[in-house]
Amino acid sequence: MSQNNALPMSKRDLLTLIGRTAGASAMYMAMSQLGQAHASPFQGPIKLDGDPKGASVLILGAGVAGLVAALELSRAGYKVQVLEYNNRVGGRSWTLRGGDTFTELGGATQKVEFAPGNYINPGPWRIPYNHGGIMHYCMELGVALEPFMQLNYNAYVHSTKAFGGKPQRYGPIQADFYGHVGELLVKAVNKDALNDDVTKEDKEILLAALRSWGALDKNYRYVKGPQSSERRGWDKYPGGGLTAEGIPSEPMDLSTVLKSGLWRAISTNLSTDHQNAIFQPVGGMDMVARGFEKQVGKYVRLNSKVVAIKQDDKGVTVDYQDTKTGEKLKASADWCFCTIPLSILSQIEINVGPEMTNAIHAVPYEAGLKVGLEFKRRFWEQDEFIYGGITNTDLPIAQISYPSTRYGDKGPGVLLGAYSFGAGAYEYTSLPPAERVARTVEWGSQIHPQYKDEYMNGVAVGWHRVPWTQGCFGRWSDDARKEHYKNLCQIDGRILLAGEHASYIPAWQEGGITSSLDAIGRLHQRVLAG
């Protein structure tokens, strides 16, 4: 901060001056340098100055990466066309509602039976405030956002191996973990065990900080009393009237908290991708795609399966097939902007050099699974006072997420009944959809016994069965990144790639968007250079 104090004018004055003289984009850059803006690779709205002189771009895939390219390139004066395999835009930015059907590889078709207004997002489902790219497009395209309840202190943490399998509320687990750790550190400080690391002067500050952080009493102990109960909850909460006095609760002992393993749930909420503020589009994630569609839908050809991508010195020709009529068609352009997932692209004939070819073939696609369940009523709100948020469990369902919207609704409610990765997601995916749903209900009922009586219907999406991605997202290893990542992102002749697979934030829409913006910028420079 000291260098900022040395500025001859206040930060705000300086920013105003930059804003006036150099425009909003320069101000944004300056804000970033002064540490005031969010930390994201997104550097503000892209500016594509200069005339592309009628250059044409064929965009493959109408997920968020392709839609951003269609929007920005068409604005900059390019002739764009987009080919999309599905009968809708959005790709993995996708929402399932009542009346929708989903046919997975192998042919099983699920008809979604949710009541109007209920939905699940099988793919991305939340938008962190610091994902500046997707935030920017939501604002620009008028996509209404509402808070996503990432951390709910009254949701559960659950282990089949702790507390006799009884789910615990997150709040007391975090409070007791912090409290005991705080008290232990105080003891270490007072035994002079930290003298090598903490100066005498800092010692007093540290003790005060630990007392505040851990909710310790005046003797620096984490014990039953008003301080700890303010964190972990009271046996009887303070209120008004004659019987108003609160009755404090007894903290769990340290060993119980540690052995439960439930402290593992704390760290997810600390990562920048999950911190408040975090949002969801009102009505479902595909509202983002619909926002784009209003602007660039006219350039998109749906039901188009890409078969081959061929380039020469003059341009690119793509062979594709209409998935409804079977008709074989061709599209040509000066450039090809390909956002097809590598799991699919690695199977498509494409004449790029060996470096990009090897990169396309270097990225396995992770298993992932989500199950949406509809219940007759929102028992999690009505019986358990859980309004949005996520329960974590060691059961194969891994998570239960309660809807962060329409609290108090009296009708049927849909929650996310399973969200798993890794070995369990493969094993889940191998089951027929109805069996996935049935097991999800069975497992979830260990946490919410109401499941059995209140269950109505469900839908299960195992991402390896999704016909247009064959997996959830590109799972780069560090070695693969070192060897192939740059080769994947370079322009090869007249072809360039973008998508979450060409990013360091896999599986997030921000990865697809920042990858797309970066590629668009480089393409534009290449085109202007002639």
Add this chain to the structure above:
Amino acid sequence: MKMTPFLLTAAALVTIGAVTAQAVAQSQGEPASAAANALRTTHEGDADGAFVTAGKFMEPDGAKLYNRVCAGCHMPDAKGAQGAGRYPALASNPNLAASGYPTMIVLKGLNGMPPVGQMMTDQQVADVVNYVRTHYGNKYKDAVKVADVKALR
């Protein structure tokens, strides 16, 4: 340049050897952070030995491994599937003739296929390869041994 399917496969095999051996570390986005924080307890599992623990396949034999891992993509009848891309059929597949080839793919992955063998023991990899090479119209008599898997891993 236009690559034939054979060249593509060869290039991919050369490439992936180096790629998948290392454990996945940083920068894996939300799924990895969720997985890293997952409780690593073990359960009884179901009748196939599935759902025992988050990070490993515990199915005890080749048939169960095939049905609960491989069939998610290659399908229960091993006939594969076709969408925007495809999952190749393993049924009556001549590429299974040389036992090292499927063993290598299970261990190292291929294109979008993850290296699922990283979550199996050498014995499990041998079991599932041997199972597929003797079922679904495949009749190869030479069994893969645990030592073969170990050597390729």
